[in-house]
Amino acid sequence: xxxxxxxxxxxxxxxxxxxxxxxxxxxxxxxxxxxxxxxxxxxxxxxxxxxxxxxxxxxxxxxxxxxxxxxxxxxxxxxxxxxxxxxxxxxxxxxxxxxxxxxxxxxxxxxxxxxxxxxxxxxxxxxxxxxxxxxxxxxxxxxxxxxxxxxxx
Amino acid sequence: xxxxxxxxxxxxxxxxxxxxxxxxxxxxxxxxxxxxxxxxxxxxxxxxxxxxxxxxxxxxxxxxxxxxxxxxxxxxxxxxxxxxxxxxxxxxxxxxxxxxxxxxxxxxxxxxxxxxxxxxxxxxxxxxxxxxxxxxxxxxxxxxxxxxxxxxxxxxxxxxxxxxxxxxxxxxxxxxxxxxxxxxxxxxxxxxxxxxxxxxxxxxxxxxxxxxxxxxxxxxxxxxxxxxxxxxxxxxxxxxxxxxxxxxx
Numbered sequence: 001x002x003x004x005x006x007x008x009x010x011x012x013x014x015x016x017x018x019x020x021x022x023x024x025x026x027x028x029x030x031x032x033x034x035x036x037x038x039x040x041x042x043x044x045x046x047x048x049x050x051x052x053x054x055x056x057x058x059x060x061x062x063x064x065x066x067x068x069x070x071x072x073x074x075x076x077x078x079x080x081x082x083x084x085x086x087x088x089x090x091x092x093x094x095x096x097x098x099x100x101x102x103x104x105x106x107x108x109x110x111x112x113x114x115x116x117x118x119x120x121x122x123x124x125x126x127x128x129x130x131x132x133x134x135x136x137x138x139x140x141x142x143x144x145x146x147x148x149x150x151x152x153x
Numbered sequence: 154x155x156x157x158x159x160x161x162x163x164x165x166x167x168x169x170x171x172x173x174x175x176x177x178x179x180x181x182x183x184x185x186x187x188x189x190x191x192x193x194x195x196x197x198x199x200x201x202x203x204x205x206x207x208x209x210x211x212x213x214x215x216x217x218x219x220x221x222x223x224x225x226x227x228x229x230x231x232x233x234x235x236x237x238x239x240x241x242x243x244x245x246x247x248x249x250x251x252x253x254x255x256x257x258x259x260x261x262x263x264x265x266x267x268x269x270x271x272x273x274x275x276x277x278x279x280x281x282x283x284x285x286x287x288x289x290x291x292x293x294x295x296x297x298x299x300x301x302x303x304x305x306x307x308x309x310x311x312x313x314x315x316x317x318x319x320x321x322x323x324x325x326x327x328x329x330x331x332x333x334x335x336x337x338x339x340x341x342x343x344x345x346x347x348x349x350x351x352x353x354x355x356x357x358x359x360x361x362x363x364x365x366x367x368x369x370x371x372x373x374x375x376x377x378x379x380x381x382x383x384x385x386x387x388x389x390x391x392x393x394x395x396x397x398x399x400x401x402x
Binding site: 003007008009010011016018022023025026027029030031033035037039042044051053054056061070071072074076077079080081082083084085086087088089090091092094095097099100101109126127130133134137140141146147149150151152 | 154156157158159160161162164165166167168169170171172174176177180181182184190191192194195196197198199200201203206207210211213214216217218220221222223224235253283284285286287289290292299319320328331334335338339342344345350353354384388389390392393394395397
């Protein structure tokens, strides 16, 4: 278990002082029950497909992660070294929980799992990512996704 | 993550963010967020614990069903049971390294290659058991990564110009270091009880020649005239927690 107080003092200070965007509007979209929703993962863990160009510092672009991508083809290329990677290397679901979502689909808890998921690299200022996130939203809508689980690292 | 949730929601796509840093979610005010008391890097908490991960996901996804909002920030009530130190843990191999003499390139490379070879059987066991490895960002083999590290150490942290680096030489060096770290940590994860990430990291940074090499590279890149090299040296080689613990400048 790690909370802010468990982080090194310099990291705590950096986290506390990090400038975060604030928004004048507060969009909130309602939808059907979970059992009828199609769920996709959007992660900021810097995941890429093996052989694809890894993320670099400051990059605001995104990568596409097919849901059936073999686990051996998923790499993590986040710019930061200040988070744990040992969990991910033992179990990709700790960041990209597609196996859990499939089980929830089979159990009827969610309607379905999207065929495609998306990855950003969270060390970049999110304001730089806005256009790309909105582009991903367009793709998600085209794929009939009406529920997104966002996972950071 | 919270800002990304806002942008998705603004486009009409309902989104729920898992938040590892509560104060960031509080500042941004996403449409929905579940704060989890887990270590950075583990938004679902416990590796290889499907039941635990499922509880986290369901707690998050249920926020999608809230009839009105915005800004529902709930706290997940459980801690990650794997996030605590194991007092009796011993690493699966003992490298007992001496001091790395970075002044002799051939000797440095030989020592690092021997260390990498010593843990290869464990790494192979990890790959066989998990049917995957996260080594691969640099697209170099483990031995090539070692050679790149040793050659760079012998040239004040500058990778040799004898090869192509599509993403730039220092960026490739950084990915090679990432790959080698993953190789070691996967080998450490091959057998027996898995310790906390802190135990694994402390052991890696205290007990391996590779860590000595990375620390030396960091020192060289920090002294570079090139801003990109300085930035990678400062931020992308040694975790801040280890910089502090080891008293690095």
